[in-house]
Amino acid sequence: MIKKYPVAALLLLGALPYSAAYAQQAARAAQKFMAEDGTPALVRFRPETPAYTLSQGRQALVEQLQLKAEDQMLHSRTETDGMGFVHEKYNQYYKGIKVEHAAYTLHAKQGNVESMSGQIERIEGLKTSPAMDAATALRYALAFVGATQYMWDDAVEEAGLKQMENDPTATYRPQGELVIVRNDRNPNPGLHGKPTLAWKFNVYAKAPISRAYIYVDAETGEIVLQDAIIKHVAATGTVATKYSGTQSSATSTTTGGYYLREATRGLGIETYNCKKGSSYTTAVDFVDADNNWTEYANTNFDNAALDAHWGAQAVYDYWKNVHARNSYNNAGAKIRSYVHFDDTPGDGKGYENAYWNGSVMTYGDGYTRFDPLTSLDVCAHEIGHAVCSSTANLTYSNESGALNEGFSDIWGAAVEYYKAPNKATWLIGEDIDKVRPALRSMSDPNAEGQPDTYKGTNWYAGTGDNGGVHTNSGVLNHWFYILSVGKTGTNDIGSSFSVTGIGIDAAAKIAYRTESVYLTSSSNYAAARTYSIQAATDLYGAGSTQVTAVTNAWYAVGVGAAAGGTTPPPTTSTYCTSKGTNVSYEWIDLVSLGSINRTSSKDAGYYNGTALGTSVTAGSAQTINFSAGFASTAYTEYWKIFIDYNQDGDFIDSGETIVSGSSSSAATISANFTVPTTAKSGKTRLRVVMSDVSATSSCGSYSYGETEDYSITISGGTALQEVAVTKSGNELDLIGSGRAQVLDVYPNPATDMLRVTTPGNGPVVAVSVTDLQGIKVLGTQVKGGQLNVSTLAKGIYMLEISDGQKVFHQRFVKD
Structure with a gap:
């Protein structure tokens, strides 16, 4: 619906x-x-x-x-x-x-x-009527997942869900919801990150096991985002310590013996036996005659159930006693655990995974890589995902997904320290991993292939593992370790640091307030820094030793500046890279500000002009001039100009974007800005970015265009850490003159002929039409500015046209 x-x-x-x-x-x-x-x-x-x-x-x-x-x-x-x-x-x-x-x-x-x-999202002119209904979109979603069986195909599981939810209408079958979401999967810089009208489905696959929110473009059927609900441990491995020995664990008694159930913590904690199968519905109780569970250390690993049951109780106690949180949802939710789970019953191999599926805990017995995955910090880690889903609900991809994984590791360490301080708090999975000494090390992430510095050694920039969520979580892990115990050293980007630890208890309180109060689902590392500083300020006061430690711990892992502004300004290597990959058709040919006055041709996508500089005074009005050079056609270019006013090594703070707008002119453009009185005195960076894609930011590579860096020396500033202004610079709607250079097609929808106008009325050198499956339609050509579509079946198509320099895309509908 x-x-x-x-x-x-x-x-x-x-x-x-x-x-x-x-x-x-x-x-x-x-x-x-x-x-x-x-x-x-x-x-x-x-x-x-x-x-x-x-x-x-x-x-x-x-x-x-x-x-x-x-x-x-x-x-x-x-x-x-x-x-x-x-x-x-x-x-x-x-x-x-x-x-x-x-x-x-x-x-x-x-x-x-x-x-x-x-x-929040800035959305303009987005069409809000879907081109396809939910049923059609679901077919695209299921084709993307590609499972052989889904939970709603199993009548036993469907009946079990109705019983579990006490709702006769409950079903695993996905019900579509129309939403707007960022396109996170399209590599095209013009589409990546763009708000898109999409159908959202909760797809729970039984074979192979997966559960995720799948977002389908409501116009094209493209999958724009996959947000995993089941966070697979085995992707890079999230496991915990070996069994914790003999412990006291609450159980329940009934006719015939004692069960692994208890009713005093929230709505209860229950542990079940999947009997090496994949069904929750047919799972049974573990039963012991005398409540002395000593005979379960057998070849079937039945003692793993005792770890899961005791671990769930320990995790509940930690959240209740330390953070006053009543179960993962803060409303006493029942914690159900299922052990001896196997997604491929009968193959003779144990399931090498553990996960929270959005409702229950699921544990495999392991096989080649792992022992049974039911130890304490696995429990804490996975229930930590449940806490996250009830608080920040961090999207499980890229930096927000790395934060999601990192917070679960934090809770694994914190619970282990709380309940079993004799264990190796800062190692993750050191006892059940049969191959490596540990899966992750919070004290030395590099030792297990993770980065300890933001975008430093081992930082993963690919698309696998949901954008490296199990790898890049090492930065948050190391921040928490440094905040807890302290550290002195030099990080991967050459920044020397010395942090005095505040103890794991105080660090955990700050982390929890950051996650539960401030973070949102799309937060990244920069946001985590800002919000954790605010959380520490709430808890311990502005200027406290805890606030200083939080700030300096982030500096130690390469995120933001050190506290107090006593650290020397970042070196050139501190700033993120920004570069155009193609300067065949356009480039920056002029930047002029004060004594900076440089005209040039193309510079291979990036020019380091930091040896050139000018001086400005805080509070002064300035004018910057700039222009684009073109090989022939003057395409629409998007200009963004930044000044790092607080010298923290980035351009993301308030007021640091001094120009943002577009132009299709080769003429010189002028823009006025005022240097904030709160800018920090000293030498800093000016960055000029010109791209043919509006979403291009201050960091990263993009297709067509160029970036140039220069130096600015500021005097008379008040040297605040953050720039306190309410308007973000000279944000112009349109700079210069000229019509936007886009591919025009009309009428759209079309029945017989589709009129096509190329940017600047340029030539049509090559034409391609594909359907939603990516299959090319043969025999298409543009004659006299028209494309004959009369023979096409009704539906949505993608038109691709080259003018000999660039390639342009536009969707059209055949009625």
């Missing part, structure tokens, strides 16, 4: 009338920390001069997030923590359709909003 909320049902956030004086007060009070896409990740207000009361939350969201009439924020829930903070959470909607992973929270104390944090 289409979940499209009527406007009347939402908290509408459009333009609101308010006094100019009040707006100025709000602007003075606000300190903004920006995400990489230029949206506010954290807005902080001075408690002594509150800008908004909680009852003015609507106004706060509109003004500080600069929301438009199409944007709506729907209140999802309100939470109160032990520190007296009230957290009002909102989900973003665009024209009544939910925007996945876009949420914002107001944090208030005594009725005054002290800060607000989250992630």
Whole structure:
């Protein structure tokens, strides 16, 4: 069904009338920390001069997030923590359709909003009517998953779900929900990361086992995102210590003996035997006659069930006693564990995995690589995923997925330290791994193939393992280790650091507040740094030793600056790389600011001009001139110019984007900006990026265009760590003049003839038409600016045309 909320049902956030004086007060009070896409990740207000009361939350969201009439924020829930903070959470909607992973929270104390944090999407002109229905989209989703059997195909599992949920209508069969989500899978820079109308399905496959949210482009059928619900340990391995010896564990008694069940922790903890099968429904109880479970150390590994049962109780106790959290959902949810699970029964091989499937714990017996995966930190790690799904709900891909995995490792270490401090707290899987000394090392991630520095040695930049979630989690793991015990050294990017540890208990409290209060589903490492500093500030006060340690631990792993600004400015190698991979058709041919005045031809996609520089004064007005060079056709180019005002080695802070706009002109463009009075004095970096893709950021490679870096020396600044401004520079809607250079097709939908206009009315050198399956339609050509589509079957097609220089794409519909 289409979940499209009527406007009347939402908290509408459009333009609101308010006094100019009040707006100025709000602007003075606000300190903004920006995400990489230029949206506010954290807005902080001075408690002594509150800008908004909680009852003015609507106004706060509109003004500080600069929301438009199409944007709506729907209140999802309100939470109160032990520190007296009230957290009002909102989900973003665009024209009544939910925007996945876009949420914002107001944090208030005594009725005054002290800060607000989250992630929003800037969406413009997105079509909100799907071209295909949910049934059609589901076929694309199932073709992508490619399982041989699904849970809803098994009548026993369907009946078991109805019994488990106490709902006669419950089913595993996916029900489509229409949402807007970023396209995370398309490698095309013009489409990657672009908000897309999509059908969302919860697909639970039984053979082979998988469960994930699958997002299908509602126009093309393309899979735009896969967000795993089952986090497979064996992908790179998430296992834990060996069995924990003889322990006290609560059980229940009934006619015929004692069961591995207990009812005093939340709604209960229960452990079942899958009997080396793949069905939860046919699983049975473990039963012992005298409640003295000493005879289970056998060749069948039945003692693994005792570890799972005791481990689940230990994990529950940790969350309840340390963080005052009642089970993983903070509402006493029952914890069910299933051991002796095997996804391919009868093959003689144990299942080498353990996972949280979104509802229950599942453990295999291991085979070649592992012993049974039921030890304490496996329990803690997997239930940690359940905690994450009830709090930050971090999307399981790329950096947010690495954070998801890293937090589960943190909880594995924290629970083990709490319940079994004699174990190797900082090693993950050291006892059950039959091949390696350990799967992961939080104290030395490099030893097991993980990075200990952001984008340093062993950093994974590919698409496997959901974007390296089990590899790149090493950065968060090492941050937590350094924060807990301290460390002195030099990281992979040449930054020397010395951090005094604050102990694992304080570090865990900061980590938990970061995950449960501030992080959102799309958060990355930069956001984790910002939010953990805020969490430490909440818990221990601004300027505390804990805040300093959190900040310096992030600096130690290559994320952000050190505390206090006492560290020398980052060297050139600190900054992320940015480069165009093709300069055949366009490049930067002029950058002029003060004594920087450079004209050039193409520079292989990147020019290091940091030897060239100019001086500016904090608070001064400046004008920068720049222009593009073209081989022939003047294509539309997107300009973004950045200055690292606080000298923390990146361009993501508020106000550091001084120009953002587009132009299809080769003429010189001028833009004005003001150097903030809060800029840090000293030498810093100016970065100019010109790309033919609007989504290009300050980091990474892109297809057509060029990046140039220069130096700027600032004097008279107040040397704050963060730049406290409320407007992000000179964000122009259009720079220069000229028509956007895109491929035009009309009418669309078409019945017989499709008229085609190339950018600049250029020539048509090559034509290709493909259907949604990627199959090329033969015999297509453009004559006289027209494409004959009369013989095509009804449906959606992709048109590809080259003008001899660039290749352009456009979808069209044949009626």
